[in-house]
Amino acid sequence: MRQMFAATLVFVLTLTISESIFAVDQGAPPAAIENSLGMKFVLVPAGAFLMGSNELPDDLSKAYPQYERRRVVELGDEAPVHPVRFKQAFYMAQFEVSVGQFRKFIEASGYTPESVADGTGGYGYNANYDSLQSVSGDAFEGRNPKYSWQNPGFDQADNHPVVNVTWNDSVALAKWLSEKEGVKYRLPTEAEWEYACRAGTRTRYTSGDNPESLLKIANVFDSDARGYWQRWAQFALSGNDGFAFTSPVGSFAPNAWGLYDMHGNVWEWVSDWYADDYYSRSPVDNPQGPAEGSVRVRRGGSWHTWALYARSSYRNWISPDSRYTLVGMRLVREVSVR
Numbered sequence: 001m002r003q004m005f006a007a008t009l010v011f012v013l014t015l016t017i018s019e020s021i022f023a024v025d026q027g028a029p030p031a032a033i034e035n036s037l038g039m040k041f042v043l044v045p046a047g048a049f050l051m052g053s054n055e056l057p058d059d060l061s062k063a064y065p066q067y068e069r070r071r072v073v074e075l076g077d078e079a080p081v082h083p084v085r086f087k088q089a090f091y092m093a094q095f096e097v098s099v100g101q102f103r104k105f106i107e108a109s110g111y112t113p114e115s116v117a118d119g120t121g122g123y124g125y126n127a128n129y130d131s132l133q134s135v136s137g138d139a140f141e142g143r144n145p146k147y148s149w150q151n152p153g154f155d156q157a158d159n160h161p162v163v164n165v166t167w168n169d170s171v172a173l174a175k176w177l178s179e180k181e182g183v184k185y186r187l188p189t190e191a192e193w194e195y196a197c198r199a200g201t202r203t204r205y206t207s208g209d210n211p212e213s214l215l216k217i218a219n220v221f222d223s224d225a226r227g228y229w230q231r232w233a234q235f236a237l238s239g240n241d242g243f244a245f246t247s248p249v250g251s252f253a254p255n256a257w258g259l260y261d262m263h264g265n266v267w268e269w270v271s272d273w274y275a276d277d278y279y280s281r282s283p284v285d286n287p288q289g290p291a292e293g294s295v296r297v298r299r300g301g302s303w304h305t306w307a308l309y310a311r312s313s314y315r316n317w318i319s320p321d322s323r324y325t326l327v328g329m330r331l332v333r334e335v336s337v338r
């Protein structure tokens with residue numbers, strides 16, 4: 001296994017070096033861009049990385065002793081670690097899409113979010129709701145038309161990340177922006193997302209392997225949140241990050257490539273369909289995910305997510321019309337070819 005890993009690493013380094021040798025400067029794109037909705041983007045360089053995780057359940061159990069065995073066994077879809085290469089740089093939004101930005105989109109486009117259009121609403125926090133009494137066991141009340149991107153049941157200022165938005169809503173925003181600005185916006189692919197999240201790291205988090213290291217860089221399920229959900233107290237970080245619910249985007253330190261909240265705050269939709277065996281057949285160059293599927297991938301964990309599920313390699317999935325208090329988005333803007 002170790003030899004295979006070393007061989008893969010050499011392969012990736014070779015890919016990276018060959019990229020830089022053959023790169024021709026055709027008028028370098030700017031390092032940062034702000035668009036018409038006030039979204040800030042940074043240039044993520046072309047290059048290669050190792051995607052996924054080969055960590056064994058025994059090792060994860062040692063690192064996360066409070067989790068039941070089944071939880072660490074269920075993570076096999078993160079393997080095998082495999083090389084991925086991007087021949088083109090792309091712009092990644094530095095921040096999750098905010099409530100204020102989503103409102104501007106709604107007002108300017110006339111778009112009706114899916115939770116409103118289908119009349120079933122979203123999910124929300126209700127202090128009187130008891131998850132143990134609900135059929136679904138959901139941590140939040142819903143679906144209910146009283147909840148939507150405008151009301152997740154807890155206070156959100158305009159600089160908080162928008163939630164209760166579907167994959168389809170996210171694609172609609174990207175399409176509208178693309179038409180408005182004449183530049184292509186879209187959701188990141190799952191591979192782009194992990195490449196941008198890792199920003200050169202191979203550790204569980206960009207802050208290292210220790211779950212408590214998240215406190216400096218992410219809003220996750222911490223000791224502040226524990227007070228609201230005692231049922232899951234054992235999974236809370238022992239320290240506190242200052243937020244029991246969503247935090248204003250960019251409240252924590254960015255990763256090495258200038259991206260904020262890649263871990264935590266809200267889950268982020270990516271463009272890929274999900275397949276648990278995709279990594280064993282993924283192409284090296286710019287993988288787009290399976291050609292078809294029934295559920296879409298989301299990444300990074302949220303303000304309510306336990307540390308095991310906020311790791312860089314963790315994959316989650318759900319139907320594209322689902323909306324929840326924990327799920328938002330961040331966009332990619334393609335580098336225009338000149």
Ligand SMILES: [Ca+2]
Nearest residue numbers: 219220222243
């Ligand atoms: Ca928190």
Ligand SMILES: [Ca+2]
Nearest residue numbers: 261262264266
């Ligand atoms: Ca996030």
